[in-house]
Amino acid sequence: MPKHHDRIVEAQFGPRAKAYVESAVHAQGADLEALSAMAAGRRPQHALDLGTGGGHVSYALAPHAKRVTAADLSTDMLAAVAATAREKGFNNVTTVEAAAEHLPFPDGDFDFLACRYSAHHWQDFDGGLRQARRVLKGGAPAIFIDVYSPSAAFLDTHLQAVELLRDTSHVRDYHISEWVAALGRAGFGITSCRTWRLRMDFPVWTARMRTPPDNIKAIRALQNAASAETKAHFGIEDDGSFHLDMAMIETTATG
Numbered sequence: 621m622p623k624h625h626d627r628i629v630e631a632q633f634g635p636r637a638k639a640y641v642e643s644a645v646h647a648q649g650a651d652l653e654a655l656s657a658m659a660a661g662r663r664p665q666h667a668l669d670l671g672t673g674g675g676h677v678s679y680a681l682a683p684h685a686k687r688v689t690a691a692d693l694s695t696d697m698l699a700a701v702a703a704t705a706r707e708k709g710f711n712n713v714t715t716v717e718a719a720a721e722h723l724p725f726p727d728g729d730f731d732f733l734a735c736r737y738s739a740h741h742w743q744d745f746d747g748g749l750r751q752a753r754r755v756l757k758g759g760a761p762a763i764f765i766d767v768y769s770p771s772a773a774f775l776d777t778h779l780q781a782v783e784l785l786r787d788t789s790h791v792r793d794y795h796i797s798e799w800v801a802a803l804g805r806a807g808f809g810i811t812s813c814r815t816w817r818l819r820m821d822f823p824v825w826t827a828r829m830r831t832p833p834d835n836i837k838a839i840r841a842l843q844n845a846a847s848a849e850t851k852a853h854f855g856i857e858d859d860g861s862f863h864l865d866m867a868m869i870e871t872t873a874t875g
Contacts, residue, residue: 650816651765651868652680655734658870659684662761664732670752671720671738675701675713681734682710689730691718720748725755733762740766740783740793749806756873762808768815768867769793770853778850779864781842785835786826799869808871815867822860 655677659667664685669677672690678701681688690701690713698715705713718724720735721744733756742748756762767783769776769792776795783790794802796813803810826836843856850856855863 649818651736651866652676654868655736655763655765656680656684658761658763659732662732664730666730667732667734668725668730668752668755670723670733670735670748671741672701672715673697673737675704677734677736678705678713679708679710681732682708682713685732686712688713689716689725690714691716691720691723693717693719719743721751723751723755727754728757729755731757731760733760734765735763736765738766739764741789741791743791745792745794746802746805749802749808753807753873758873758875760873761811762871762873764799764803764867764869764871766867767793767864768799769795770865771795771797774847775850775853778842778846778854782839785839785842786831787829796867799867803869803871807874809874810869810871812870813867815865817855817863818866819855819863820861822857822862825861 659681660683662684664681666687666689667681667685669675669681669688669690672678672692674697675690678688678690682705688710690698690705692698692701692715695717698717702713702715705711716724720738720742733752735752739745739748752762767779769779776793779793780790783793796815800810826839831839840860843851843860843862846854846856
C-alpha cells in the first residue's frame with residue numbers, strides 16, 4: 621500500500637532524531653539568535669515551534685516564554701526534543717504530535733509562532749500557513765525561516781532535484797514571491813525579510829539524512845553536469861558541498 625506523505629516524513633526523520641538535535645547547521649545561526657532576541661522582547665505567554673525537528677527553536681524561545689509547545693509529525697523527534705529540553709532545564713517545553721496542516725489547538729491559542737526548516741516538507745503549503753494563522757492571536761508575530769528557491773527556472777529545477785534525491789520527504793523550496801503571496805492569502809502581513817547564504821558540507825548533509833549511495837551518485841552527476849551558471853550560483857565545490865539561499869520572514873497575524 622502506498623505510504624501517505626506524512627508517514628514518509630516521519631520515516632525519514634524519526635530515525636535521524638539524534639542527528640538533527642546535534643546538527644551544527646540546525647543548532648546554530650544568527651537567525652536563532654534573532655529569534656531569541658525577539659522572544660526576549662515580547663515575553664510570550666504561549667509560543668508555538670511549528671515543525672520543531674531537532675527542537676532548536678524551542679530551546680531559543682524557552683528562556684523567554686512562559687510556555688513553549690513544540691509540534692512535529694515525528695514521535696521520535698518529539699521524544700528527543702523533550703529529553704533535550706529536560707537536560708537543558710527547560711521545564712516549560714511540551715511536545716505535541718501534529719501535522720502543520722492539522723493543528724490540534726484552539727483558535728488564537730498562541731501569541732508567538734516560529735517555524736524553521738519545516739515548510740518545505742508540508743504536503744499543503746497554503747493549508748499549513750492557514751493553520752498557523754488560525755492558532756495565532758491577531759497582532760501576534762510569526763517568523764518563518766527556510767531555504768528559498770532562486771527565481772530562475774533552471775536554478776529552481778536543479779535545487780528541487782538535489783533536495784528530493786537527498787530526502788524523499790522533500791516537497792518544495794519556495795521562491796520569496798511564493799512565500800509573500802501565500803502568507804498574504806493566509807492572513808499574515810510581512811514586516812521584514814532578510815536573506816543570507818548557508819554552506820552545506822556535502823558529506824555531512826547526506827550523512828545526516830542517510831541518503832542512499834545511488835542517490836548520492838545521482839546528486840553528484842547532476843552537479844557535475846550542471847551549467848556554469850548553476851555551479852556559480854550554488855557555489856558547487858569539488859566534493860559536492862554547495863550553498864543554499866536562506867530567508868527569515870517576519871510577519872504579523874492580521875485581523
